[in-house]
Amino acid sequence: MRQALDSLGFVLVLLAIWQGLHWFAGDIAIASPLDTARRAAALLASDQFWPHFRETFAALGYALLIAVLGGLTIGLLLGLHRLSGEVAEPILVSLYSLPKITLYPLILLVFGLGMSAKVAFGAIHGIIPVAIFTLGAVRTIRPVYFRTARVMRLSTRQLVTGIVLPAAVPELVSGLRVGFALTLLGVLIGEMFASQRGLGYLVMNAIGTLDVPTMMAVVLLLAIVAVLVSAALLHLDRRLHQRAA
C-alpha cells in the first residue's frame, strides 16, 4: 500500500517537473500536462485518429506474430542442438546490439513503402530477443528431463510439446516482454521515416506543423498503452517464474 502511494508520489513529481518545464520553455516547446490530456481526449474522440491507431497496432500485431513464431523456432532449433547454439549465440547477440535503423533503407527497397516494410522492420527488432531468450531457456532445462524423455521413448514432437515448451514458458514470456518493446519501437521508427500513416507518422506530421500538443498527446497515449501491456506481461512473467522456482 505504502509502495503504491510512493509510486503515485513519483508520478506526481514527474507531472510537477513537466509543468515546471512548460512554464520554463513556454507553449511553443512543451504543452502543459492539462493541455496534453485535453488534446489526447479530443484525439480519442475524433475520427481521424483511429485509422492511424489501427494501422500502427495492426503492423505491431503482425510483426509480433512473426517475431514470436520465428524467434521460438530459431531458439528451439539452436537450443536443442548444442553445437549450433554455440555457433549462433554470439551472432545473435551482436545482431541484437546493432543499430538496425541502418538496415531500414534495405527493407524499404525490398518491400516498398507501406505496411509490409513496417511489419518486416518491427519483426527484425523483435525476433532476436525472443530467439535469445528461448535459446537460453532450452539450454538451462535440467538434463534429467531429457534423460527421462529418452527412457520413455518420446518422439521429438512429444519431447518439444511435452517437455521443452512447458519448461521454457517463463523465459519465453520474458523474451516476449523485451520483444514487444523492441517491435513497437521498430514499427514506430519505421513510421517516422518515409511513411504516410500510423502513429509515428502522426508525431512527425505534428512536428511539421509545429502542433506540439498533438505530438505530445500521441506520445502520451502510446506510452500509456505500452506501459499497460508491459506491466501485464511483467506480472505474468513474475508469476510464471515464481511457479517455476
Added chain:
Amino acid sequence: MKRATWIRTLVIVGFVLLLEALCRWGAIGRMTMIPPSAMAEHLWKLLQEGRYNGDIVQTLRNVLAAFVLAVVGGFVLGSLLHAWPRARRAVDPFLATYYAIPFFAFYPLLVVIFGLNAAPVILIGFLFGVVAMILNTLNGLDRIPPVLVKTARIAGLGPLRTALLVKLPSAAPQLFTGIKLAIAYSFIGVIAAEFIMSTSGLGYSIAYAFNNFDNRTMYALMLFIIVLVTVVNAFFHVWERRIMARRGL
C-alpha cells in the same frame, strides 16, 4: 581456436559469399542491393576521399558523449536509489517498464526544445542507455556479499574506502554489463536520431543517400556502421570475458 568459433567464421564468410553470388548473378536486383565487395570498395574510396570524415567524427563524438553521460548518470542514480530503498520501491515499476515506452517518439519534441543540433541526439542516446546502467548498478550493489561489508567494517575502513576497495570491485561484473549495454544503446539511439531528423552525421548521410537513390554510398556507409559497431561491441565482450575469467566465473 574452438570448433564453434571456426564454424561461426565459416558461417559468416559463407553468408557474405552467398550475398555476393546472389547479387552478381542478378537474383538480387542491382536496384535493391549491391554486392558486398562493391560496398567495401566504395567505402574504401569514400574513406580515402574523406568526404564523410566530418560526419563520422560527429557521430562518434555524439555516441561518446551519450555513453559517458549514461554510464556516469546511471551509476550515480543507481547508487542513490540503492542507498534510499523507499525511493527505489517507488520507481521500481517505472524502471521495469521503461524500455517498453517508445521514447524515441520524444525525439521530435527534443528537437523542438533544443533545436536541430547535437543536444537532442545526445539526449536520446543517453535516454536509451541510462536505465540499463541504473538497473545493472542496482543489481551489482545488491549482490555484494554482506560478509565483505562486515569485514571492511572490522578492518576499520571508512565509507569512501569501503566503496572503492570493497563495493566497487565486488559489483564490477554487473557494472560492466551495464557499460556494455550503454555503449550498444548509445550507438542505436544516436544513429536512429540522426537517421530520422538531423542535418549531419552518419545516420543522416545514410537517409540522405537513400532519398537520392545513391545506393552505393548508402550501402558503403551501412557496411561501415555495421563493422564499426560489431568491432566495438566485440571488444567490450572480450574484455568482459577476461574480467569474468579472472574471477573464475
